[in-house]
Amino acid sequence: MPLDFSALETTPRLLVEVPLRPIQGTRFQPTGFPNLGAAVYSHPDGDGQVVLVESAQSMANRLEAVCWDEPADDWVPPLKGLPVVKVLDKDGKPLTNSLLEAHRLNSPYILEGKDTTVLDMLKERLASMEEGRVDLRELARVLLEFDANALLHGVFLAKKDLAGGRLRLPRALSAFIEAGDAKVAASGGVKNDAVNPSGDANRGFGNVPFARDEYTSPAITAFFNLDLRQIRAFGLGREVGDLLIALALFKVRRFLAEGLRLRTACDLEPAGEPKVSRPQGYVLPSLNDLEAALPGLIEAVGAKGLFGADRVLTVTYRKK
Template identity: 75%
Template sequence: MPLDLSALKNAPRLLVEADLKPVQGTRFQPTGFPNLGHAVYESPNGGGKMILVESAQSMANRLEAVCWDERADDWVAPLRGLPVVKVLDEAGAPLTNSVLEAHRLNSPYILEGKDRRVLDVLKTRLAAMSQGRVDLRELARVLLEFDVNALLHGVFLAKSDLAGGRLRLPRALSAFIEADGAQVAASGGVKNDSVDPSGDTAKGFGNVPFARDEWTAAKIVAYFNIDLRQIRAFDLGDAVERLLITLALFKIVTLLSDGLRLRTACDLDVIAVRVVRPNDFVLPDASALQAELPASIEAVAETGAFGTERTHTVTYRK
């Protein structure tokens, strides 16, 4: 039976929250930032400290990672047939791809090498935007042929010869994890050298004591936001709209089911999941989404929206 998405028809966004807890014990290691460390801030409701457990940019990467089968160098089975740009090294071995690259389609391995096949197509297709306002609907149509995922993740084509570096789409799917009632769990240890405890530590010898800060929290929550209004604004037709929403739901459900080992010392379990808005929408389970996606992908392919080929390949040469 097809998924019932009727409750989303007039909703501007879909908001989902998931309560989390450490798999074992009470401590967890939040994300850290250069020159900042952990992102700690006061709770707006006066409940003490809060801490950012996982940032929006890191969660975007994790939502992509659950879509890719590294061993097969392809989308995971339910997503096979979606467009993607693959990058090979000079020996013809897989190097990277537009799903996993930090800047997705704007990856230097795709646009900055000697193989200009993708860049030249983008320049030709987007040439009309070199002056005047950027047509985001046309940009979305072009991106759909190279990597559907870019329409959810967002993209910034920063090259000056692509409309002066003005081509960008914000995220249609965003997420983050934060903890409330957070407290430091300070600990430490020693790297022991049983052979030469007083050896030169600069060279890796000797005993080296170290401090370690983990955290506990009264509540850890993952937040997910699908911007349905933005997806509809792409004006790509009902089949594409349905595919994008289903793909976004697949990412969320799959991440929550088996993608929450964020770090060695940050492995989380899901306690409860709820749809906050619209509150009459029931989040589909993984099996329903996996069953829906292949037919949804082929429905879009039949419209011609994926173009003539779904896997674009470039060879990266400096």
């Protein structure tokens, strides 16, 4: 079925909520933070406590990961033809790429090695922004040539020799998972050493007991926010806008279908269909429809010359 985004043309956001549940049992392990552990906070309406199951930063990484075929070192089939920067090690083997790097094009493996191909190209294309206000439309046009993914998940080119480190785009697609009315499910265990139970635990020997906090919740929800106004503000035309919307919705649908094993003790599944709260009445395209439409949308943008000459730009990382 052809994609129809006409209902999204006058709304600033596409907001989606999806109920989730543990795929087995009732417990789940939320994300944790150094010196904090789980992020637990009171519900603003006083309805118990809420626990953050997955942060916006982690969700961005997970939404990107479902787009990449690791064994083939390539986009998954519906996304082939999108631009990406690949990084090889000194032996010519795949090291990383701009999709999988947490800071995308600002990865040190792309901009901080001896191979300055990408850095030099960015300097040349963005030289007009060294002084004055940053032209976000031109920045978006340049980023589209290197990695369209950066237009959805944002980028911060924090280098002094790139407009004084002022080049940044916020996320157009953001997401997080929360669990309401969350309660602690305390448990624990022991690392057994049958050979030397009283051995030195600091060196990995001996029996080592440990405590463990997991959680239960009647309301685990994934939230997705697509900033349609920001996509339109790029000024890159309908073809690019449709591609970015379809790519964002593909990420959401594929994540819900395949990416919900967040941790060993946090394996979730949808407990219902996605609910669109804005604009009301809009129904998300199916994963099959998105997969069928994306190759044509990619080629339509490519035919306008908006991707770089080399859709796969390869650099070799060697320490300076």
